[in-house]
Amino acid sequence: MDFHFEQLRAFVAAVDHGTFESAARELMVTPSAISQRIKALEQSVGRVLLLRTKPITITASGEIVLRLGRAVHLLGHDAALELHADDALTPSTPAVIPIVVNADSLATWLLPVLADIAAQESIVFDLAREDQDHSTDLLRAGSVMAAVTSNAEPVQGCTVRPLGRMRYRPIAAPAFATRWFEDGATAQALTAAPVVVFDRKDDLQDAYLRRRGVDPADPPRHHVPASADFATAVGLGLGWGMLPDAQSDAPLRRGELVVLDETGGVDVPLFWQQWRLHSRLLELVTTAVVDAARSTLH
Known part of the structure; x- marks a missing residue:
């Protein structure tokens, strides 16, 4: 079968955009042109790749083609950079690298790394936020090219590199600790x-409670699904929560937070999984992320 770039x-x-109309605006063509190109691609593949819902639903066959489409885009961008290396021209459209990352890494150490790369390269990042235990699902689907994940088992077609460990401890505001944890x-x-939980996938607090012989369903819980706001909620005394050292060290030194249980820390190992793709830009991102993580994490 033949794959055509425009298709x-x-x-x-x-x-990525969820509808033919949005895709048409992105590519500056008509929705009909998008529909015709995708229909021709499906005829060439001999499979249904998309369900025409709103937003669009991708099929299992579509996930395979999506990985191909992202790889072709990135490799084409690499080739354009190499071809114009001598005359200082760069492609008019930057390369897009989609990455999935856990909220705490995004809020602490990862963004400065990506900003440094974006300042030097023709590249944009499409970041998805997902719990570190579930991020590899997006790799399998072809939605992203790389992931910060707690899963050391490589997704098919991916390589894995260790990043280090994020250490979490049960933390609370001093007044909250005095009220609820006098003993x-x-x-x-x-x-x-009361306990603060990031979202329904966040098991850090529940795991700690289980280790202490407490049923996680018993204490009242607040859901605060943003990393910075989660830390703020703990600091304001909304409840206690498991905070990473990168967020809690400074306020602990200032006396704004306290550790509830010095033996209750947990280390969450993090790994960088990426497509096994020989791309200069993807390798540049990988090297920078791995180096930064190893100098920042435990």
Whole structure:
């Protein structure tokens, strides 16, 4: 079967933007042109790649073609840079590298790394936020090219490199600790004290409670689904929560937070998974991320 660049480009744009109309605006063509290119691609492949819902739903066959479309885009950009290396010209459209990352890495150490790269290269990042235990699902689907994940088992077609460990400890505001934990982080206190949870996938607090013999369903819980706001909520006394050292060290030194249980820390190992693709830009990103993580994480 033959794959045509414009068909792949239309397909990727439709998946990323969710509708043919939005994809058409991105590529400056008509929605009809997007529809015709994707229909021709499906006829060439002999499979249905998209369900025409709103937003568009990608099929299992479509996930395979999506990975191909993203790879072709990135390799084409690499080739254009090499071809124009001598005359200082760069491609008019920057390379797009989609990455999935856990919220705490995004809020602490990762963004400065990506900003440094973007300041020097013709590149833009399409960041997806996902819990580190679930991020490899997006790699399998072809939605992203790389992931910061807690999964050391490589997704098919990917390589894995260790980044280090994010250390989390049960933290609270001093006044909150005085009110709820007068006798320390006992099972009785943990059963009654409100807890702050990131979202329904966040198991850090529940895992700590289980280790202390407490049913996670017992304490009242607040859901605060943003890393910086989560730390703010803990600092304001909304509840206690498991905070990474990168967020808690400074306020702990200032006396704005306290550690509830010095033995209750947990290390979450993080890994960088990326497509096994020989791309200069992707390797540049990988090297920078791995180097920064190893100098920042435990």
